[in-house]
Amino acid sequence: MANFDLNDDSLVVIIGSGAGGGTLGNELAQKGIKVVILEAGGRYEKEDFINDEWESFAQLGWRDMRTGSGSWQVATDFPNLPAWIVKAVGGSTTHWAGASLRFKEHEFRTQETYGNITGANLLDWPITLADLEPYYEKAEDKMGVTRTNNIPGLPPNNNFKVMAAGAKRMGYKEVHTGRMAINSEPRDGRGSCLQLGFCFQGCKSGAKWSTLYTEIPKGEDTGNLEVRPNSMAIRIEHDDAGKATGVVYVDGDGNTQRQKARVVCLAGNSIESPRLLLNSASNMFPDGLANSSGEVGRNYMRHVTGSVYAAFEKPVHFYRGTVMAGIIRDESENNPGRGFVGGYELETLSLGVPLMAAFMKPGGWGRTFTSALDQYENLAGMWIVGEDMPQQTNRITLHSTIVDQNEMPVADVHYDDHPNDVMMRNHAYEQGSALYKSVGAVATYPTPPYPSTHNLGTNRMSEKARDGVCNKWGQTHDVSNLFISDGSQFTTGASCNPTLTIVALAIRQADHIADAMSRKDL
Amino acid sequence: MRLVDKRSKYNRRTVLKGMATGAPAAAFAGSMGLSIEDAWADSGKALSPATMKTLAKMARDIYPHDFLSDHFYIVAVMPWDEKAAQDDALKGVIEAGVAQLDSLATTRFKAPYAGVGWEEDRVELLEEIEDSEFFQRIRGDLVVSLYNQKEAWPKFGYEGSSFEHGGYLHRGFDDIDWLPED
């Protein structure tokens, strides 16, 4: 395993080891490039994962202080937990459910397709589906996505069977057990899914792809990748020419360290990445590093979400088996006739009793609340994932008074639903409820959004430097050796789960960085 | 389909063993049928027995599950005594909150909160203090401390950790048998 010197200025330094950072690190290491990944969280291997919702959250969850503001429901329900993401080696790919979908062609050019939507800051991506297709293929192969590369779909569980029966009655056509980065048969040295039902708590069997036990050890095996856990980056530094020179971080013992770098790649997820840029303001970059456009932290997207749970007369035991056990794709088309632009996916979801109690109706109590929970074993459930509108005022800012353990201002996450988001969510609630009623649901429960698991767009890609933070390679417009390598580079969010696209972009970015380094452009 | 066994996992032998090793009363209250009215709250450090019992009653009224014995509510509120012993401000919040609840109850129903006979009437009182710091702290803690009790999960039909049982692959992940065939 590599062990690089703090003064080694030939390195690519990546901040964050999740979907973006972990993938990029391995890809570069495979090409012979020397990489250090700084990861704020600890390193827990699969054996350490815990089949218990709150204990697991305490182990892996990002629990450092954040604040929420704006009119979104989450700011009221979970004022200090705007997002449900991970602080650990592997990032949120330890928690994630594995749903791996490609963007649709028009989802790269929503400004053109949807036209002018008041209040929305839509912009077309500087790349097209065709540009990304070869990388989607590589990502699907790397992650072992079911229903690609001749990998069979996962078997249907009880929760999916209920949804599929209802989907049939609703006339939905594209209904299946998903494209999942979960092994339906042994592959890549990992076994197949045991239907544990704790996908959100870290997959103890390793059937689900996570950078923790795929990309990262593969990169480490090359001798070119060093991962430093418990290393929280607090500042990116630059020289007089405006080039990044290194990263200041606080190590596990609370000591401040300075790692020099030839290239810096930021992959801390869409709240921490802009926070770090804003906290790296200097005389040369008074509004934050790479922020000449003023767009750093803005256009925060989190998908239109919500859940529909439904109680039946007989048991479903929806917690048995994969959490996201299948999908309905019919509503994901752009069909403005429904009263909103963009579309949404419906994906099964289940929670254990502890999280169900916390999320079903936050703040709720009394018999209305408990009569729903009394139905726990008879519940089926689905989650809504739809495209939300980027808005300039939905943004990450540095809190004016509250700081974290390193004296760094905490992030405030401000979000207001756009009218299009509200229309879409209500439509999905109605469709979901009707679906379950069609197969005999005795009650349905429209459940408000959870803290954000998908966080996107806060350092967005743009053709022109004035419209966004980075170009089509994720390279920041202002600082040539500083890259954005996570979901914060998304120009818009599409109707599907983001991780496959984050991974595809990371593979593509690795090619670009390697080429540029060999041409001495970096 | 494979159903979940909802019977209490406690049996007489473990209860007796528990007693011999001096485990706290609440640990076996469920199978003993110990209820809020009994003497479990007598050895508190900071909060009076009456306060602890009011908290337990309140807990049941906030999250009433008729299939859960008092045991679970008692376990859920027990930690407040220890927390109050270490935090005077918190102790003040709890004592003032309970006093307010009791005085509202006395005015309206001529009995302290825990002595008001019908849940419906007690809930009316809780609704009045719903926005107070006292209520919010009790409820916010309870939603974790009640539902995070592993012994309660089978009663909801939830089986908890599954890795040590090899997951649900061979234990009913797809055994639903009542869906319409069409």
Ligand SMILES: Cc1cc2nc3c(=O)[nH]c(=O)nc-3n(C[C@H](O)[C@H](O)[C@H](O)COP(=O)(O)OP(=O)(O)OC[C@H]3O[C@@H](n4cnc5c(N)ncnc54)[C@H](O)[C@@H]3O)c2cc1C
């Ligand atoms: C419960 C859950 C379910 C999900 N299910 C799905 C799904 O089915 N499909 C899907 O596509 N997506 C899913 N997601 C989302 C998916 O996990 C994320 O989109 C993806 O992991 C984001 O990748 P990332 O690289 O941007 O950030 P992450 O994977 O979150 O990685 C960021 C890493 O950076 C570290 N970091 C942050 N700041 C610093 C700093 N200053 N210094 C050092 N390190 C830092 C963090 O600790 C973290 O480890 C889910 C997420 C959750 C939480």
Ligand code: SF4
């Ligand atoms: S259900 Fe499958 S993917 Fe999910 S945790 Fe279990 S083994 Fe892993």
